Amino acid sequence: MTTETPVAWIAADWGTSHLRVWLMDAEDRVIRRLTSDRGMGGLAPDAFESALLDLVGDTLGEGVTDVLICGMAGARQGWAEVPYAKVPCPAPTAAMKILTADPRLSVRILPGLSQAQPPDVMRGEETQIGGFLALEPGFDGVLCLPGTHCKWAHVSASEIVSFRTFMTGEVFALLTKHSVLRHSTGGDDWDAAAFDAAVSDALSKPGRLLSDLFTLRADGLLNGTGAGVSRARLSGLLIGAELAAARPYWLGQPVVILGEDALARNYLAALTAQGAEARSVAAEDITLAGLKAARTGKDKT
């Protein structure tokens, strides 16, 4: 498999469960996108190079091709551990060079961010933040990055000042797939009013999560409450609990949610209902924007 346009460099987002790659031309335009399910979670350190070559080997030219990677490939269990940059700091541009057996590759991995107090870490989201700041350089406020581990980051004067991680998405997935609530919350039905009410309940009475959860089950058994209501209510209870704890981040600050999928829309609805000054932006290529920005700033390497 070859492409007409020569590949000038390769951008990669290597997460726990997926590898996403952009083949770039010399003018920083995307030639092609490739994805693989060979995420960091399933790879031993010595399997990363071949996983990358399986995906992009056929597209490499004669010379050396730069590959710039962000995400969990730089974790302790990844390809090679890249030490965290410490906040407060700008989105990292100084990537660590990784030795490869194939001479056609010149691989570098960007660091994640760490925070000393309270202890927190990210790997990958810092590049999304960098991408957002490349698009809106003067932004001063708070970014919310919904997902398995939702991140809230305070950004000011082009630096990431502080951040917090909430395990909201992972807890939702565990409860709907593996807990007794799987009987009450299956399927894809969604009751928006139940979500709104649950967010409000959780915000007005924080700290009741562990009993509110079982109420969902009992409500289904006793009152025949449907899965669409229970599922939306579960999400609302969790996101409401997150918003209660994240209030120091969003209260009185301009908030931008990175993403426009269903989850991002739910965060936007919840924040807006609380009177927060929130908007969302499309996140599809924001990681690529961050990788491009990091490559441009790579002179610090």
Place this chain on the structure above:
Amino acid sequence: MTTETPVAWIAADWGTSHLRVWLMDAEDRVIRRLTSDRGMGGLAPDAFESALLDLVGDTLGEGVTDVLICGMAGARQGWAEVPYAKVPCPAPTAAMKILTADPRLSVRILPGLSQAQPPDVMRGEETQIGGFLALEPGFDGVLCLPGTHCKWAHVSASEIVSFRTFMTGEVFALLTKHSVLRHSTGGDDWDAAAFDAAVSDALSKPGRLLSDLFTLRADGLLNGTGAGVSRARLSGLLIGAELAAARPYWLGQPVVILGEDALARNYLAALTAQGAEARSVAAEDITLAGLKAARTGKDKT
């Protein structure tokens, strides 16, 4: 397999994951205990009778043997759905007769309890409560039944007045087995001081659970915090969050914890540290005591 002493009746605790059986003589003494892993969760309704016969069939005499069952066998997905008794009420004694193909069996299943507001249910714990009240008939106060779904029950004038279920145990199991925290909380090490501190933290700052959870992971990555500390701290954060929400139950009330295992001891330590008037009782045969009490009171059937 036969026993010397004839089996007068059979007591059974049929939960989601296990079936526990006591073969009883005519003087309500235990002849033998039997257990099976054929819990309600893995059985279709028509498989319960044969599962029971596989365990006790050889011990049945010529005549009809009464079998009194409590627990999830009476759930909607169980052997047959037994409608809940509604609180406030005494521990149920009116069991529902189940038709069997084998004429040697006379099977009855005790109902669980339901509460209308907030919606809540139990199946099995009501029999433990009945067992405790048979042993301490004049008790007025609060019972705490730690487990996968921890129950708090307010008992007064021999009735269960109200109760609440917390999914604490199930959430702990999901997080330690299936979440990103499994990397930080594995093994059996336990740091009691970390547990105490986390309970106190969760009680003084309720509602921060979803971010406190990820702090455990970050603390392990950044500061090398060991699994014994992280595991105890996770348990303390969850039990502390439960105690914060259950405060209306335990504050100013005599509290008895049913159980003396490690989990029950942790609840006792946490409650005592909060100045609660708490003690624990051995729970090993308390379900049997409840089944015996229900059988004695069966004239209401």
